[in-house]
Amino acid sequence: MYNTGEVSGQLDDGLLRLQKYYQEQGSRQMKAFSQWVPKIIYFAIVLMIAYQIVSFTPGIIARLGK
Numbered sequence: 749m750y751n752t753g754e755v756s757g758q759l760d761d762g763l764l765r766l767q768k769y770y771q772e773q774g775s776r777q778m779k780a781f782s783q784w785v786p787k788i789i790y791f792a793i794v795l796m797i798a799y800q801i802v803s804f805t806p807g808i809i810a811r812l813g814k
Contacts, residue, residue: 752762 752758754762
């Protein structure tokens with residue numbers, strides 16, 4: 749678009765369209781990022797809790813067997 753705008757004499761219009769396009773693209777990426785980060789953090793916490801439960805289980809079973 750930059751080259752086309754320069755050749756046709758419509759550089760200002762082309763730059764405004766490019767600015768709008770990249771602004772929208774950045775907004776979409778930030779929205780996707782902000783939606784996925786809490787899900788990833790939640791999943792990591794669930795995995796840590798599950799690991800703790802599984803790692804304590806053999807010790808508890810061994811103590812109950814005595």
